[in-house]
Amino acid sequence: TNGWLFPRDGASTTATFDTTPHQCRAGGSLIRNVEPVGVAYNPDSNTYFVVRDGSETLWELSASFAPLRCLGLESLGVADAEGVAYGNGSVFIADGTGAEVWRISPGPNGVFGTPDGTGTVDDVVVSHFDTASLGQPDAEGIEFDATTGTLYVVSNKDGSPILEVTTAGVPVRTLQVSGATFESARGLTLAPGTTEAAQHIYVADARVDNNTNRGAIDGRIYELATGASAPTAPETTITGGPSGTVTSTDASFTFSGSAGTTGFECRLDGAAFNACASPQNYTGMSVGSHTFEVRAVAGSTPDPTPAARTWIIGASESPPPPTDGNLLLNPGFELDANANNIPDGWGSNAKFTRSSAITAHGGSFAGRHFATNDSSYAVFQQVPASAGTTYDFRGWVNVPTTSDAFTLNLRVRWLNGSTTITTKTTNTFTGSTAGWQEFSGSLAAPAGTTSARVMMAVKSLNASVYVDDFWFGAR
Secondary structure (H helix, E strand, O other): OEEEEOOOOOOOOOEEEEOOOOEEEEOOEEEEOOOEEEEEEEOOOOEEEEEEOOOOEEEEEOOOOOEEEEEEOHHHOOOOEEEEEEEOOEEEEEEOOOOEEEEEEOOOOOOOOEOOOOOOOOOOEEEEEEOHHHOOOOEEEEEEEOOOOEEEEEEOOOOOOEEEEEOOOOEEEEEOOOOOOOOOEEEEEEEEOOOOOOEEEEEEEOOOOOOOOOOOOOOEEEEEEOOOOOOOOOOEEEEEOOOEEEOOOOEEEEEEEOOOOOEEEEEEOOOOOEEEOOOEEEOOOOOEEEEEEEEEEEOOEEOOOOEEEEEEEOOOOOOOOOOOOOOOOOOOOOOOOOOOOOOOOOOOOOOEEEEOOOOOOOOOOEEEEEOOOOEEEEEEEEEEOOOOOEEEEEEEEEOOOOOOOOEEEEEEEEEEOOEEEEEEEEEEEOOOOOOEEEEEEEEEOOOOOOEEEEEEEEEEEOOEEEEEEEEEEEO
C-alpha cells in the first residue's frame, strides 16, 4: 500500500507515500487503493497516475501524492489494469488478462475522472489495441518515450522480451534482454542511466511471487541499455493553409517533414490520423472553428508533436465581432447561413439549434440544447487569446421547469496550438431557472495561451436548455 521513491542506483529511500486513504466509489462499491501496481508521472500538470490491481481503478495524485480524482476502468472495458504510462495528453493502461493496451484521453472537461470520488464514467475518450498478437500475452509494464512518441511494453511472463510499439499498436522493434532473464516482469520505465546521461530502461522483476512463497525476498530492478537507438522521430512543418477567420468553406494545407520522412498522416477536428500527402484538401466544411493536424512519419515512427493550425470559418453574411470587444461570432445565435437550424460559428451538433420556441433574451432567436436520451456532449467556439490577459465570460441561461438531473457547465479551455493547457468551469446549471438567469466569470489566460475554446458542456440531458447573448472578451 505504499509508493517508494529512491535514487536510480537504489542507494537509499528518499520518500514514501501511503495509498491506503485513496478512495473511489466505482461500480457501486467503495474501493481503496490497497494494491497499487503502476505509477506514471504527468509533466504537463506535475501530477501522478496510480492504478490498483484487481479493482481496475485509476487515481490522479497531486505533486505531494494527495488524491485529486479517480476513474473506474472496468466500465471502460479494462479487464486487468497493471502498468500505466502518460504521454501526448493521454494515459496508457497495460491490461494483463485482457492482453490489451488502452489509451484514455480526456473529453470536453479536460481531466481524467471525477474529483468527487464517485469514479463514475467520465467523458473520457477510449481506444485500445491487442498485445497477444504482438508477443505480449500478459502486458504488465508500459512506458511512453517522449523522444520517439512510442511505447515500451513487457509481459508478466518468464523470459519476456521488451516490445517497442507505436501508440496505435504498430511494432517498431523487439528488444531481447542480454545477461538477464525476467521471471515475472512488472513495472517498466525510462530514465537516464546511473553512470551516463543516455536513456536506459528500468524493469521491476517480482521473481518468486509472495502469494506462493511468503518468505521470498528476491525482487529486482534491472537497468538495461537499449542498444541501437530507436528510430528518430521526424519534425513536421505546415507551410501553407488558412488561418484566423475566413469565409471560404474549403481549405488546402501544404506541409513538409524533416530528413528521413517517408510519409504523412493528417486529421481534422480530432478525428483519427490517416495517411495523406501535401497538399491536403477539404471542401464544404461547416461554419465555425476547425483544427488541422499533420505529422510526418519516418518508417513506422510518427512525429510525437504533430503540427497544428486552427482557423475559423465565418458565414459570408456574418458581421465582424461586435465593437464592444466580444470575440465571439454569432454570440446571440441569430445567424444560420446554412439554413440547417444550427447557429453559425458553434459547430454542427444537431442537439444544439437556433430556436424561437421561447422569447429570446435578445433578438429573435436563442440557442437551444435539447435531448431525450440523457445525452452528453460539448458545443464550443474557438477564438484567439493572449497569455496573461484576463477575460470575462458572461451570458444568459433559461431552463424551463424540469425534473431532469442534467448538468450544463460553462467552460473556457486554454490552448497552445492544439495542445490543451487547462480547462476551467466558470458556471454550472443543474435545474430550472424560472426565466432568463445571467451568468458571469473572469479567468486569466495562463502562460503559453494562443487561443481559448468557449464551451457549453452538457451531461445527461433529457430536457430543453436555452442560452442567449454570450460575451467573451478581454476585461
